[in-house]
Amino acid sequence: MEPAPTALPGEERVLKAAERALNGETRGLRALLPFLGPAFVAAVAYVDPGNFATNIAGGAQYGYMLLWVVLGANLMAMLIQSMSAKLGIATGMNLAEVSRMRFPRLAVFGLWIQAEVIAMATDLAEFIGAAIGIHLLFPAIPLFVAGIITAFAAFGILSLQSRGFRGFEAVITALVGVIVVAFAFEAVLSRPSLSGV
DSSP: OOOOTTOOTTHHHHHHHHHHHHTTSSOTHHHHHHHHHHHHHHHTTTSOHHHHHHHHHHHHHHTTTTHHHHHHHHHHHHHHHHHHHHHHHHHSSOHHHHHHHHSOHHHHHHHHHHHHHHHHHHHHHHHHHHHHHHHHHOTTSOHHHHHHHHHHHHHHHHHGGGGOHHHHHHHHHHHHHHHHHHHHHHHHHHOOOGGGO
16 A cells, blocks of 8 residues: 555554555554544534534433433444445445445435435535534624634635544544533533433
């Protein structure tokens, strides 16, 4: 596995560390480190403020009655993620590349449209959630201005990718860490009844 020809300076070291880990040349935490950044970027799909807001609102309204939905959804997500990982390991291609190779052009076009619509819907929910969050934290900021701030923040974070993926991964990891700490703090403050589970 050669580093990509478009790799930015500093990325070659990370790519070589990942290659050594995949070849079994390193063990333990050292073998895991090259993969933690992408893992935290993927974790954003599950650990985002919009997701927590929906879960908290559902929990406030229905209590523990829908807890089985959270468990089932996470088990299905883990199954899909592990199958995608196995596909990547076995073929060296991602799901979109395999679909393009195996399905007719019209089916691939339909899959692309579906993926774009789902990505836009997910991004829209997260964007609106971030704007509402800024407005709730700082009531003096109008919702429209909070949306503009969110847009600039999103473009700023995405622009980090032009300098290499490690900076982008570090920012995303820090933001996921803030979300997890805030959620843990809220869970302690709310004192949920564990006997109700």
